[in-house]
Amino acid sequence: MSAQRALTDLFGLTGRRAAIVGGTGVLGSQFARCLASAGAEVIVVGRSRGRGATVVHEIEEQGGRARAVVADVTKRMEVERLAADLDGTGGIDILINAAGENSGGSFADISESRWAHMLEINLNAVFRVCQAFIPQMSNRDGGASIINISSASSGPPLSRVAGYAAAKAGVNNLTQYLAGELATAGIRVNAVVPGFFPAEQNRALLTPERMEAILDHTPMRRLGTPAELDGVIIWLAAPRASGFVTGTLVHVDGGFSAMSI
Numbered sequence: 001m002s003a004q005r006a007l008t009d010l011f012g013l014t015g016r017r018a019a020i021v022g023g024t025g026v027l028g029s030q031f032a033r034c035l036a037s038a039g040a041e042v043i044v045v046g047r048s049r050g051r052g053a054t055v056v057h058e059i060e061e062q063g064g065r066a067r068a069v070v071a072d073v074t075k076r077m078e079v080e081r082l083a084a085d086l087d088g089t090g091g092i093d094i095l096i097n098a099a100g101e102n103s104g105g106s107f108a109d110i111s112e113s114r115w116a117h118m119l120e121i122n123l124n125a126v127f128r129v130c131q132a133f134i135p136q137m138s139n140r141d142g143g144a145s146i147i148n149i150s151s152a153s154s155g156p157p158l159s160r161v162a163g164y165a166a167a168k169a170g171v172n173n174l175t176q177y178l179a180g181e182l183a184t185a186g187i188r189v190n191a192v193v194p195g196f197f198p199a200e201q202n203r204a205l206l207t208p209e210r211m212e213a214i215l216d217h218t219p220m221r222r223l224g225t226p227a228e229l230d231g232v233i234i235w236l237a238a239p240r241a242s243g244f245v246t247g248t249l250v251h252v253d254g255g256f257s258a259m260s261i
């Protein structure tokens, strides 16, 4: 067998359909592009019609298949409408939860509404989206894969992002819980735990002082680039490559989580 054929057999996603929630963001759009390049049909879910259309255009220009859908995942009705729409057109095999928002400050200054919002967009939305999509992802040919995007702040927590960190710790726990409950329905559930990648949600948080602290604690002494997540996303999505992998938290962080001081 040729090397190309062996790679395609292991990692090819032709015939698979993926929904990327937050697919309009910096990391989410990269997940959409890399899954499409591996052959998946991609549904880009986000709040911005324009950004969704841009990601679809980029994918189509490379010969991939994509469609953008507008939905706010803090709204149950919009999530249920999205799931029904995709179910009616064949359902999905791969779901990535990559919507998120961050907010920094001292614990004493967090308002009730800010705290609630951090849990809402970073944790409750994952609960809501998984609940809506699990029925159509159950017992599919070749199984199905849910990939939740956690964060290095999920534990031990980072300073100044208490709400975000608590929510992402919840994402890790929910990932492991769902892996247990959904294994016999043929759905694998894993989380990717990225270190630090420049994006919209953390732009204001990456001050020069904080950047220095992060780099001091990162053995590779640099931030990541979104394409450095491609390998782990394709691996976790591809049933031949990761068919016995569920309930794992995969760190992609230049060694950040391996260090204490």
Ligand SMILES: NC(=O)c1ccc[n+]([C@@H]2O[C@H](COP(=O)([O-])OP(=O)(O)OC[C@H]3O[C@@H](n4cnc5c(N)ncnc54)[C@H](O)[C@@H]3O)[C@@H](O)[C@H]2O)c1
Residues within 6 Å of the ligand: 021, 022, 023, 024, 025, 026, 027, 028, 045, 046, 047, 048, 071, 072, 073, 074, 097, 098, 099, 100, 101, 121, 149, 150, 151, 152, 193, 194, 195, 196, 197, 198, 199, 200, 201, 202
């Ligand atoms: N960039 C990093 O360093 C980093 C590190 C660890 C984890 N993460 C996580 O990766 C994921 C992607 O973040 P990113 O860094 O690409 O940031 P980003 O701000 O570029 O993308 C976040 C996306 O989520 C979407 N979103 C926010 N609220 C939404 C809602 N209510 N409904 C639908 N979509 C909504 C935004 O529109 C945006 O497209 C997030 O879960 C984030 O917490 C990022």
